[in-house]
Amino acid sequence: MSQSFDIAIVGGGLSGGLAALALASKGFRCAVIDAGDPAKMRDAAFDGRTTAISYASARVFRRLGLWDQIAPHAEPIRDILVTDGRAKSRFDQGTVSSFHLHFDSRELGDDQPLGWIVENRVLRNVLFDAIATKSDIALFAPAKRNAAKFQSGSAVVTLEDEREIRATLVVAADGRMSSLRAEANIKTNHWRYAQTGIVATVAHERPHEGVAQEFFLPGGPFAILPMTENRSSLVWTEKSDAALAYMALDENKFRIEIENRFGDYLGAVTPTGPRWSYPLAFTLAQSYVAPRLALIGDAAHAIHPIAGQGFNLGVKDIAALADVLGDGRDVGLDIGALTVLQNYQQWRRFDSAALALGTDLLNRLFSNDIAPLRIARDIGMGAVNAVTPLRKFFMRQAGADVGALPSLMAREN
Ligand SMILES: Cc1cc2nc3c(=O)[nH]c(=O)nc-3n(C[C@H](O)[C@H](O)[C@H](O)COP(=O)(O)OP(=O)(O)OC[C@H]3O[C@@H](n4cnc5c(N)ncnc54)[C@H](O)[C@@H]3O)c2cc1C
The missing domain is CATH 3.30.9.10 (D-Amino Acid Oxidase, subunit A, domain 2)
Structure with a gap:
């Protein structure tokens, strides 16, 4: 049995779920495929983490009509x-x-x-609830992706039970161990x-x-x-x-x-x-795109949680991808073609690589008890604290409110 969509998103975690809603908001019909059972993924026992949602990421949730459900649970x-x-x-x-x-x-x-x-449990529930109300999003879960074939006009994703999903583009939201990324021969910089x-x-x-x-x-x-x-x-x-x-x-x-x-x-x-x-662990994909494939979220970059930015990077990926694909489609381009996808890579790869490496450096600088380093970092903190524009600069970085902002993330008047 084969079903056709504009976009097949492999991974229904925070990135995959949000991507489906963002891409559907631009008029794309999406399939979301996750190996996990949604009933279990919604449960409090599945994920005890919270996520620090930056104020720029919150705009994306607001524009997609999700923030009213999140706000009562957001500190x-x-x-x-x-x-x-x-x-x-x-x-x-x-x-x-x-x-x-x-x-x-x-x-x-x-x-x-x-x-x-916000508790991850809350985010997952809000995303699954919203997906269930959208006629242009089909959720395949629990359903493990077994294979993917990338052809000249379309890609075909095969599930473990042999169902086939045909799409113009496949989005890899399958996490830091992304098998789609590996199968596409995209190398990573990785260390534990x-x-x-x-x-x-x-x-x-x-x-x-x-x-x-x-x-x-x-x-x-x-x-x-x-x-x-x-x-x-x-x-x-x-x-x-x-x-x-x-x-x-x-x-x-x-x-x-x-x-x-x-x-x-x-x-x-x-x-x-x-x-x-x-x-x-640290994992940074050396390319975010291949013909008919785009990487988002932890599949593209999994970073140290020291600055609470991992998912926020993914939110910006999603908002940027939605703009790039919408623009490409509106001028009649093939959204799976590298010429379109490279615009996404250009927008996101340098930005996320810089932040990923910055968090790595921060962790190396602070997670030790070496006296000269301790003195240097304390003086550094004291210096930044004394200069208001520097403090504001770091607050805007942490708020993800910097650089070219995609339309879902643009400042509200
Ligand atoms: C301790 C900790 C604290 C953190 N705190 C923050 C924070 O405060 N702020 C922040 O922004 N980020 C934070 N992060 C990072 C954030 O949690 C991750 O970036 C985010 O959860 C990644 O989501 P994802 O959907 O990209 O990947 P994942 O959550 O890994 O989801 C991948 C999905 O793909 C599915 N999948 C994989 N393979 C297949 C397959 N073959 N077929 C079908 N489905 C498949 C999996 O079942 C899974 O559901 C933190 C991370 C950690 C470890």
Whole structure:
């Protein structure tokens, strides 16, 4: 059995789901294919992470009519505090450097937060709910993609159960281990970090006031991200062997380890629910396109979570791809042709490579206890903190509100 679409999107994660809605908004008929069972992907146990949605990415959700469903579950980030230090332990009282960086959303002057913290569970549910209402999007899930053939007029994607999906273009949203990317012989720059991200949610006594904290410790950054209902999401990056041990601790010992890093500024802290761990790696595709194939999201670039930018990069990919394909179609071009797809690559590859490498450098600079580096980075933080235009520059970078913005991301008047 064969069905035909304009675009077949392989991967129905955050990137694939959002891409289907963005491309459908430009009038493309889309198939979304995911190996996972949507009922399981919607479940709280599937993904315990939160995502820091930048204010420019939020415009995309708003323009696609999704933000009203997300907003009640989105905690605005009013301030970001970045400090350097050491955790408390039997041998160390714990230190916090007197140099720090304070990003204050009010300095940008348009009464908008620096971003929002949203649970991935909420984002997945909103995307699946919206897809279910669109007659021009067909969801094939659970359905693993087995093969893809790229021919002169169209591509054919074959599912595990032998169903065939014919499309003018295939979008690879199949994650950092993208098999479509590998089969297209697109090489990557790839390395593993000797770090794992531990993710947990905590409740606390005092209000977080919308402040996100990033505390740089020798094992990696320890981020405390404000959530709704006065909870916080922890993204605790640790050396992988230590992370394994922390993951195995009983509830009380885990709480003590959190408190040793967290300090007492939010009063008593109580972990709520399970913990998750994510081995961290860097993967950057050397090309984002091949004939009838475009890579988006983690399939194109999977980066360190130190700056909370991975999915935000994907959102910009999606918005840019929607513009490029819409423009190509409107002048009668074949949307699967390299001449069209290269416009997408030109728009996105340099931008995401620069940010990916920047986050890598940041992690290398901060995740250590080497005295000269510690001094240099503390002086650097103090210097940036003292200069208002520099602080504003970094806030706009973090908000993804820089460079040529696709129409779904353009500033609202
Ligand atoms: C600890 C941590 C914290 C993070 N925090 C942030 C943050 O605050 N802000 C931010 O912007 N980013 C953050 N990120 C990054 C963000 O989570 C990822 O960039 C994002 O989830 C990637 O989504 P994706 O849809 O591209 O890929 P994935 O989530 O990997 O989805 C790929 C999908 O493809 C499907 N698939 C794969 N192969 C096949 C096949 N053969 N057939 C059918 N389906 C297939 C899979 O089932 C899966 O559903 C964080 C990452 C980590 C690890």
